[in-house]
Amino acid sequence: MTRLPVIEPELTPRPIDPGVRIGHVHLKVADLNRALAFYNGVLGFELIQRYGTRAAFVSAGGYHHHIGLNTWESAGGRPPAPGTTGLYHLAILYPTRAALADALRRLIAAGIELDGASDHGVSEALYLRDPDQNGVELYWDHPQDEWPRNRDGVLTMVTEPLDLRGLLAAV
CATH class of the missing domain: 3.10.180.10 (2,3-Dihydroxybiphenyl 1,2-Dioxygenase, domain 1)
Structure with a gap:
């Protein structure tokens, strides 16, 4: 373990640089x-x-x-038991709705079941599990100027069913 230098904590946390990405x-x-x-x-x-x-x-x-x-650390291992800590899901951002539709076609061709499919207003998302039962979200973002906001400008994300046939038509 690497020992870090001691510094005084900031009284007001500063926001992270907006250019930071995962x-x-x-x-x-x-x-x-x-x-x-x-x-x-x-x-x-x-x-x-x-x-x-x-x-x-x-x-x-x-x-x-x-x-x-x-x-x-995991060769031959089992997925974590439900109700334990760990990865909820990883999210893979597709650049366009057509690219997400292509991903859905790949899943259908491979016989992979979805855990869910949602329209969040800001994005459309497919939820599934990889072979190790890690949660995977495949999604694309609507343009930011179309994101739903209340009159104060605060995002108002929703979780509505995603029309999969409509998504497939985007290819």
């Missing part, structure tokens, strides 16, 4: 080949690097990696 997520998986079959074969991420049977890194668009998959 760079990647690293998932413990039980079977690397099974995980790659899902993230590469079904979702279409590109395999960037593989460390034998223990780890792999996948991405979209040539980035060094968006998702790391490893069996370092």
Whole structure:
């Protein structure tokens, strides 16, 4: 463990730099080949690097990696029991509604069941589980100027059923 220097806490927390983004997520998986079959074969991420049977890194668009998959502590393991802490889901942002519709077509072709599908007003989302039962959200954002807001300008997100047939028509 690295010891950090001692500094006085700030009385008023400062907001994080607005340019900060989540760079990647690293998932413990039980079977690397099974995980790659899902993230590469079904979702279409590109395999960037593989460390034998223990780890792999996948991405979209040539980035060094968006998702790391490893069996370092989890080879042959079971998913966490319900009611325990851990990852709720990872969310994968698609650039367009048509790209999300293509993802839905991939899921249907692979016979993958959805846990849910919602229109949140700000986004449309598909919810599912990967082979290790990690929650996965596939979504696209509506343009920000279309996001629902109250008269004070505060976002008013909703959870309404998503019309899957309408989404598929976007391809």
